[in-house]
Amino acid sequence: MAFTRRKIAVIGAGFTGATAALMLAQKELGDVVLVDIPSQGNPTKGKALDMLEASPVQGFNAKITGTSNYEDIQDADLVLITAGLPRKPGMSRDDLVATNEKIIKEVSENVKKYAPNCYIIVLSNPVDAMTYVCYKTTGFPKNRVIGQSGVLDTARFNTFVAQELNVSIEDISGFVLGGHGDDMVPLVRYSYAGGIPLEKILSPEKIKAIVERTRKGGGEIVELLGQGSAYYAPAASMVQMAEAILKDKKRILPAIAYLEGEYGYSDIYLGVPTILGGNGIESIIEIPLEDEEKTALDQSVQSVQNVMAILVSAKA
Ligand SMILES: NC(=O)c1ccc[n+]([C@@H]2O[C@H](COP(=O)([O-])OP(=O)(O)OC[C@H]3O[C@@H](n4cnc5c(N)ncnc54)[C@H](O)[C@@H]3O)[C@@H](O)[C@H]2O)c1
């Protein structure tokens, strides 16, 4: 039996998709197929070729191709879904729901048809609801349909803590729970710097400011960019999850998972700590929450449910 490279499809070749495709190839996680809708010229093919031509310089072995034909994702092992509109300054992620629901439904139908055994990581916003749409449309088991938010939100939290303490980001381990909205729940009680609980080395005021900045971290980048939303850190976050799955690392990472009673919620996709490995979400880790934390999580869940109530396709 010959060993073959993994096939990874990235749907949506915009800022997040293209950045993730290059990172996947640089890490030699597999051959990458970039997919986008047809447009004048062939920008998707052009981006893929440009990335491929970086491979001799950087010394990575991976094929990268660009296409508008879903047949090219045939039997992909892993699919990253980044198709859809990003928000503009002044918008919330939830304002994208109607447009992006249609796109995610169409993309998910194609993924189901051409890559029926794949694992999926959804990025498109509002991501908790879009992951739910993907789960309902593909009918794949819940361990194979996963959303990305917590790796990014935790990365932002860790960045701000490291900046405040002027220490290495390698020593910070934050913990963010809940939906990917402004009421996400950074759990300070479970966050550490070099093994020291954060509350022991930062003042309550400093911690409060970091929690608020984390919650609004996506919006901060949207305002600064003026057009589009963050893509370097989101792409890096998806790739970390992809690597955990493709290498069966069994990492403890936050992921948007389908809940069936965990944390007291059911029939909802929500950001929770998970074990990510060769079987996708292998389990959800439940940690005890204090009353205040549970109240904050309830509020975040309510926001996700408000968006889910608008969904059309997922109710079918
Ligand atoms: N979950 C997160 O943490 C997170 C982080 C960053 C971005 N996002 C979201 O990811 C999405 C993509 O962001 P971006 O910055 O890459 O946007 P972008 O506009 O740069 O790229 C989106 C791409 O999707 C393509 N597309 C649209 N409809 C399609 C379809 N039917 N099939 C295939 N491709 C299609 C567009 O042509 C475009 O190239 C947005 O919804 C954004 O809000 C989520």
Ligand SMILES: O=C(O)C[C@H](O)C(=O)O
């Ligand atoms: O903020 C956005 O709209 C994009 C993304 O969800 C992010 O957190 O950067």
